[in-house]
Amino acid sequence: MATKSYRQALNEALAHEMRRDPDVVIMGEDVAGGAGGTGEVDAYGGPLGVTKGLIHEFGAGRVIDTPITESAIMGMAAGCAMTGLRPVAELMFADFLGVCLDPIYNQAAKFRYMFGGKARTPLVVRTTIGAGFRAAAQHSQSPYHLFTSIPGLKVVLPSNAYDAKGLLIQAIRDDDPVIFLEHKLLYDTVAEVPDEAYVIPFGEAAITRTGKDVTVVAMSRMVHFANEVADRLLAERIAVEVVDPRTTSPLDLDTIIESVSKTGRLVLIDESANRCSVAADIAALVAEHAFTALKAPIRLVLPPHTPVPFAPILEDAYIPGPARLEAAIRSIL
Amino acid sequence: MATKSYRQALNEALAHEMRRDPDVVIMGEDVAGGAGGTGEVDAYGGPLGVTKGLIHEFGAGRVIDTPITESAIMGMAAGCAMTGLRPVAELMFADFLGVCLDPIYNQAAKFRYMFGGKARTPLVVRTTIGAGFRAAAQHSQSPYHLFTSIPGLKVVLPSNAYDAKGLLIQAIRDDDPVIFLEHKLLYDTVAEVPDEAYVIPFGEAAITRTGKDVTVVAMSRMVHFANEVADRLLAERIAVEVVDPRTTSPLDLDTIIESVSKTGRLVLIDESANRCSVAADIAALVAEHAFTALKAPIRLVLPPHTPVPFAPILEDAYIPGPARLEAAIRSIL
Amino acid sequence: MQLTSDELLRAYRTMKSIREFEERLHAENATGDIPGFIHLYAGQEAIATAVCFDLGTRDHIGSTHRGHGHSIAKGCDIRGMMLEIFGRRAGLCGGKGGSMHIADLDHGMLGANAIVGGAPILAIGAALTSKVRGDRTVAISFTGDGGSNQGTVFEAMNMAVVLKLPCVFVFENNGYGEATGASYAVGAPSIAGRAAAFGMPATAVDGTDFFAVHDAARAGIARARNGEGPSAIEATAVRFHGHFEGDAQRYRARDETANCRRSMDCLSRFRGQVTQSGLVSPGQLELIDAEVLALIDSAVSGARAAAPPAIDDLLTDVYLAY
Amino acid sequence: MQLTSDELLRAYRTMKSIREFEERLHAENATGDIPGFIHLYAGQEAIATAVCFDLGTRDHIGSTHRGHGHSIAKGCDIRGMMLEIFGRRAGLCGGKGGSMHIADLDHGMLGANAIVGGAPILAIGAALTSKVRGDRTVAISFTGDGGSNQGTVFEAMNMAVVLKLPCVFVFENNGYGEATGASYAVGAPSIAGRAAAFGMPATAVDGTDFFAVHDAARAGIARARNGEGPSAIEATAVRFHGHFEGDAQRYRARDETANCRRSMDCLSRFRGQVTQSGLVSPGQLELIDAEVLALIDSAVSGARAAAPPAIDDLLTDVYLAY
């Protein structure tokens, strides 16, 4: 098996599915590398390099450069999904949901229910999240808590290259609308990734470290911090179990509760928000459904209730990181 | 003191502040009763009757009918707020945030922080929430969890006519952007409301029932259900304490924790969402900061993870109501 | 008159069905038995009917909050619609959608839409499906004068031009968006002119004249089918009822609707046009009137008698699999 | 040439300051010491300078992600900007905003904006403030060719026409939105024509000609000040650098930028125009060149030496009171 980057794993997933199914189309700004320029075709390779090369194999009819009109992109994607295609629409930064939420929130997510089960909207929205890119308040957010709260959507947060490929293939084959959130700081991380297509089912958490002393739930980039802290604490014979839900909707609550039942202690680390976060949601579910298993307060490691700042020293302090996670774990041992 | 409806209390708050401060302006669809018609001026009185009569006293220069372009309404409001006015912009239904989130989420909420403390955006967005109006999936949502999660915004949820007036006056005088959420099913509820202006500070919960056995946290319309259940259970000598935070951002966590410290039991009833709700947020805060006070699992009474259905029988089952609240309370006594 | 008498009768039946459906809803709504809000299309029948007249089942339309007329014109089952509006389990959407969300994907009806300006960005998606598959179907969006100002509508028009999508943007200018006059809210001299500036042919027609609308629609549809790209139509119209049922309409001059019903009724105009042409006899129309009336009667009594959804329906149809 | 020689020198100083600022940032960025992304305005200086030339401190502008030029033209402190771009505590925004969020409300600069198409809806708000107060100030929004397609931009234009707001919508067509050509993404024949269809005067000008832009801007600003409502300007321009620093620009023909620098440089064009007119001597311009260079030098060395924010700054400036 070859070592591949998260970026390449995603690119392979797209190529696989486009080869397999002529209904799969890709659309977004510069996804075909920028139409209408005076130079090379596909020079850009997609804003973050994920769609690189696809236009050469699949053509401009299926790899569609669009104007910078995110509502029209998302609406068009919803409309073609409900009429038979399987679009993968790119929203360059998740922050831009502000200009295109309606087709996701009030349209695609609700068609099936509003229409009494008669619609099918196999739409994938690929987008990027995460602070740490020095891109400031409007290009660094991680609003997956918001998508998680919307009934009708599935929400996927791959934390590594292997998962990225399997989850994206599942997302494309899935018949429900899926929000697929790629972390900007993971694109260059690598893992063993098979060349062939494979799927990772939604709603199945991964346990990335096993341990009996405390459960840490972490998503996306935060999984790496959790693993790092778990490895470090092992030296002190503190055994941390790390659970990566991989999808927050559906959520594999069973695996989380099973782990908490074993450890009796729960810490969550989450980049989504300080208030109404996914971490808070999971904490509440545990406090309701596994209360008696808890031997200590639940701890949440979250960003502060502030926008993402620009200056590196501030942004680094903003991001929930290993130091705060470790302190939170120690505080309940 | 006269008995007035929630609607009238809001109308009085607007009129008071417009009289007091020439910088207060109102804008939205039909808020001046519909410009450009062939009949009476102010015939509509605002889509939900809240702005009725204001155009006669303050004129079309300050009570501004707009096209149906919510992004332009919110952007214009943000822009005039940062240049000196105190706009009150109406978003007819909170569900429409899908077409106008950006000026709230990425602009107004973040100006002060992004600009290093140099901006002031005294914007009020008045909007309506709530299921029970038989208005189906796109006109019945209560997405205040989403606004609560956005740093830079304040979020207000008046549960009765008295609070509605005092909180709206505070919102208009407040120098930060405020999302003011009116529940459609509360407009005709009445309370004693003074004729003169008064303010209710943000971040101060109201205790609407006192009791030592269990704490119920409820917002907006849900407060009425909580009071109803508290009154009913009193007959069985079960003393329910009902806490209405009134603002979810800032949140009066102290009052909630004080109550839970006394009762040891917490139930939350919340219409916002099934996942990543305000209730889950508060539950997580309590599980983190008052864990040892808890004698039983926390219980959340939430809508299901579905869009709001149309048929009355389904919609009534969707809404978190007194029966489910009572059962949740009993389950942890 | 390029249509055959059979075609004229078909058009009449559609228009009359819409009219009867809406006028009957107006009456039924007064009994208090219809949940929620309904927005009646009466007065605008010629537009939906003419635009959808040449469409097949596999062509798509996207609609508005005022969607009953579009749905009927596109071939949705009238009984199923009535059941839905009454919130019944056997309704077109299982009682979960109601008047503002009637959809019927089997008939190419992508849904009424309670978000003003919601249809165009969805319609371009249906048009993209057509383009990718090369199946020569077309997609039509309906938008009101109020909705014509929404940013998403402009984005859709630009996208359609850029990708040369097979679609037609229909704007129904009935003079009002809720209580606000189109003369106030549309800053441009004309909706059609604004659409044309996006780089597509756009025509303004009298929406009370079935034949004028049909000519414009036929041209736009042909253009789309032939892969020549999008176009737009602005059709002026009149709204016989309030914005929603219950609207006192005091923002309209006291006799405005009465005058409209007298002088701008697309249905009587059509009746006059086709009987004068000699292609159709008054008797034939009266027969249709009676049939339509009977259908609506039975749709209403069927809907009144039908069962509401089962309580368990609350949790179904959110996902295909979860 | 209707400007005095003092005015011409002022215009030159502004253009030259922008050019020097941007070219210097290009070099500094290569050292890796500037955090994040910067988008350089070099090549478009005539537009910002001419549009802002007649504005006072109390007039407002709203900008884009490519905002350095607009900020300098509107009078923002160059040292403060440089400090901000380096992420320093003494920066115009305390280091919290960075290149994409430079704002200076004391100088009527409502902020660079990292949301493409973000400025117009904010600018109409500033224009509303002016209208409500009757203070004869105006508001200007800057938007790129890519941004010109955003729905919010169209909504802003319609709102401005409906409310007759004192504002000017400036579109800078530099041929690209990231890697996508304007010829592809703008479906309309012209951005100006599309704006005109919204019901306002709109002119297309050569954005490399300071005087052409200035004439158009002066007319639009006068119109706005006189309460006659909004207008629009489309100014064609060239982007000398990549979309952002680091962009390899292989989507542009190999010699495109070199050619642009040779034949479409607004700064050398201006230099030629004003020296040929005899109103200004080359020596006067060289003096300004030297002063500007010294200013930028000192701005950079000041920024390099300055302190970053204190860690506690993370939590301040979210609210005025909470």
Ligand SMILES: Cc1ncc(C[n+]2csc(CCOP(=O)(O)OP(=O)(O)O)c2C)c(N)n1
């Ligand atoms: C995004 C959005 N804004 C506002 C509304 C409330 N609303 C419903 S219908 C309507 C008027 C629409 O006017 P028009 O587009 O002319 O259609 P008509 O009602 O005349 O058919 C408004 C403002 C809505 N449903 N969606």
Ligand SMILES: Cc1ncc(C[n+]2csc(CCOP(=O)(O)OP(=O)(O)O)c2C)c(N)n1
């Ligand atoms: C809403 C939104 N969509 C996409 C982007 C990413 N983006 C940043 S700049 C840009 C291109 C803008 O092009 P144009 O408006 O022509 O301005 P220019 O860069 O040429 O100055 C894009 C797509 C963004 N910042 N905001």
Ligand SMILES: [Mg+2]
């Ligand atoms: Mg209308």
Ligand SMILES: [Mg+2]
């Ligand atoms: Mg450009």
